[in-house]
Amino acid sequence: EAQVTQNPRYLITVTGKKLTVTCSQNMNHEYMSWYRQDPGLGLRQIYYSMNVEVTDKGDVPEGYKVSRKEKRNFPLILESPSPNQTSLYFCASSRLAGVPSQYFGPGTRLLVL
């Protein structure tokens, strides 16, 4: 089954404690990205990657890091989480050729205390 998986699905942490949210896709997609969703602000892109070892900032990259060492994986790293990073996070992937319909993961709900 074609899918994007994220782990963990729910996470409660404290300010300053480094964490990583994993994202993996099994569709051999070149493009992957991270979004955060906040009430009243909608979905905003954090980082994206066009292919292995190619990453770039989205609209709200501050406080986040990413890496793309393998095509299927695109982890999101919060080196020193702060309460304003409490949000619902989505990973997405798509092909770059043909019909670029984006597939989304189930989301990770993060609470930073």
Place this chain on the structure above:
Amino acid sequence: KQEVTQIPAALSVPEGENLVLNCSFTDSAIYNLQWFRQDPGKGLTSLLLIQSSQREQTSGRLNASLDKSSGRSTLYIAASQPGDSATYLCAVPQGGSEKLVFGKGTKLTVNP
């Protein structure tokens, strides 16, 4: 910078009604538009993708239209059912990139 607006923000209808959700975007130089469905606490499910060369796409009871020149898209849902209750989001690429710019969604409630 691309901006996407969805009206109305919320809609409540009785079961069986046909309904239209609206999406407008400011930059008409798009190569596609995508409609998603989001259930509470869940991820986004792609419903329909319309290429810029197309005027509409259909999937079951859903029909999406695209008018690039006016910067508008509509999602038509026929014979609505309680299971259609969800938030519907439209999204367009920013410029020539893969990055999607989302509207804030229309929360649909279909009452039995």
